[in-house]
Amino acid sequence: MTAAKAASLPQMGDYDVIIIGGGIIGAMIARQLSKFQGRFAVLEKAAFPGCGVSKASLSQIHLPDFCPPGSLKGRLCRNAPARFKKLAAELEVLYREVDELWLALEPAQVSNLEVAKARAESHGAAGFEIIGPQRIRELEPHVTPEAVAGLYARGLGVIYTPEWNFALVENAVQNGVQLHLQTEVVDIGKTKDGIYRLSTHQGTLTARYVINAAGLFVDEIARMVGDGHIHLSLRKGTMLIFDKSVSHLARHMIFGSFSESHSQDIAPTAHGNLILGVHYVKTDKKSDTQVSREGIQETLKLGRQLIPALSEKDVITSFAGILANSNMSRDGDFSIAPSEQAPGVIHVMVGAPGLSAAPAIADYVIQLLGDAGWRTTEKADFNPRRRGWPRFETAPMVKKQQMIDSDPKYGHVLCRCEQVTEAEILQSIRRGARTMDAVKHLTRAGMGRCQGGFCAPFVLKQLANELGIPPTRVTKNGPGSHQILKMTKAVADN
């Protein structure tokens, strides 16, 4: 995963399969693909994988109660929680079980719950029940007294997507997949042997099969292979994170109503905050992740309809993500299909619940590769296990002492809000974090209530020390995003 491990580009030569995009879908495909023999690569344009749409999501693992009967997405997310649970054990990443409570706030909405229950059951998901107001109050004392009924289901989950994204890529690399960071594909051509030539700012790479998992940029990659008919329509969704002091307000994944302009959803995050979403507005810019005052207010309004006690003063941060809908998608279903123009290229276009379906999407893509002529042979020495590193904050006291015994730097808490230790920060850098944001997403240093107010200077110094670069070259998230511009006069003069 380190830069040193990435092969230098010009000699890198041919791959069997190149995956464009190192987000959660690309990472999942890479990891599942690494079970097979072959030469595979992931091309990611950012300094760290998973910094696009994958990062800016609710990070929820759903059951198929959102998916129409007979839909591909319903089929692919049928066993989502079970698959994620298994992967969590293999990859040593966080998976937190959360139950679902979908509320009807007026009698007219009760039929929505019945329809959702029927949708889930059409995909073979059992255990959904419709409950009344009293039961709702028992489960969630802080929800609005207006709730007349709820759809209740057990065993959904929440994850922290950037952590999973990193772990999947790391496990794929462990099993022989090459990772190319800061490698943006700018053009795709073809040799006379039918091999695809991918031009990047870092040189040209060739492969027989190309998987287009470029997320928001799937249409631009498609155009490079002649599929100019793919268009995306974009919506920007605003989400809010709350201080842990109000986490008691919601213990379930609580849903309300859904429309073009909102998904009413409040739930615990994997790390125990509450996350509230989503207010949507149309946008035509893929980089439009600006949060507006209106977006924040509207999102809060959605939340307060479900839980009146939610307050603006407990919001610690807000962010926006882009949801793309492809014109290839029918009724909001996934579109995962071979290119019409370019044999051996597969376009992966998924909206929600793409994260939940990701493991099955990977299997499906590999099946499509087989259909396209690629011979799958399982590797004898595939290692499904990736070692995580323990988090100090959530470890029980006995374990904490063992951690300090094995590495005293576990006793040095640098991020006070999330109790992240120096050992964890060093571990993240040694495992591949190169930017402030990467350290933050891998360790949570700076994600708490003070948002890095105290620990950011320490993290900056650690990055500079470990990478052997001056502090002025440390960035937030890649070239151009430098944290500090120079040294003070006194330091510069020495």
Next chain:
Amino acid sequence: MAPALHLDLAIIGAGPAGLAAALKAKQLGIKDLVVFERDERPGGILPQCIHNGFGLQKFKEELTGPEYANRYIRMAADHDVDVELDTMVLEIDKNRTLTAVSEYGGLRNYQCKSIILAMGCRERPRGAIGIPGTRPAGVFTAGQAQRMVNIEGYMPGDTVVIQGSGDVGLIMARRLTLEGAEVKAVTEIQPYSSGLIRNEVQCLHDFDIPLLLSHTVAEIHGDKRIEGVTVTEVDAGWNPVAGSEKFMECDTLLLSVGLIPENELSKMAGVALDPQTGGAYVNEFLETAVPGIFSCGNVLHVNDYVDEVSTEGEIAARGARHRIKGKLSDEKNLIAIEGDETIGQIVPQTINGQRQVTFTIRVKRPMEKGTLRIGDIFEKKFAYARPSEMMRVRLPKKVFVEMKPTLTRLNVSCEER
């Protein structure tokens, strides 16, 4: 983990409150005490406050932050105060059991007869005030920038806008100017400055830095590094005034939009917090509602002057001594102190009339030519009062002795004449 160690007094935080509390506690004969400090050096935030203006009350001279801290550090050392550095207190509970961790000491448990909370405060981050826009590099809180410049030697940038007229922001406007940066403006959403007048004069006026009252940063621009901000005027309801938007180019935005007492440990111990101050409810000994747990300095309420923070540490140390000696009865006849709608904050919130009391009061809105009243026992005229300047009133013990024993409430109010 080893069995719990016993302490008469644990002090959490070695800033100006904690160090003064430790020194006073030693002077009062409490031998068995430890100060826990999470940073690598004692002094709290003072080592990065290299400007002067500290110590006028305590030392009758103008000191810099590091000088002020060093005086206390030296005095504490002379009294053999044990300060455990790089040590984080992870938990305390209502029975005063404390768990601390450090690289060299590992995890340790302490059973304490008394605890003084002196953790200070933190800055309100961008997310808490919800500034719209992109999320580029180059946005810092003022205190974060102060640490970078004065401790690490890092210059955040060359062209700076500062949102909020909190004192740290004003100090950093001057500091960055002296380092060669151009500070384009300080914006303040209120129609009045939220910092001390002396800082407004010495840090802004003297350097011709504009203070834009009733203005705010409405949007942040820039993808990788911040490239500028949109500043707008706001009305009395803080809504943007249409047509007043102005783009200001900058590579750095500092936020100085309020300080929040850092009470996470207090909450773990079951200490009840006052929503007005963000700190604990305390009595005149600065004892919280949890017997044996005291709170002082900026974790109790954000102060204006460091000298007063230290004085609060001393009051808490006296209280802790009484508690250890069993001299603090769990009083039943508490008198509630209640501010009316003109009062923003008041500490202490309850008293039991056992000793002299220093009330600290912030008005809710600026006032001119007013009268401050505490029940019918105290009255004082003032020329002006501002939320950013704390008023202090000290009432001797005899005032309360004279009061009717049935008194359960004292109303505090400010009225314009």
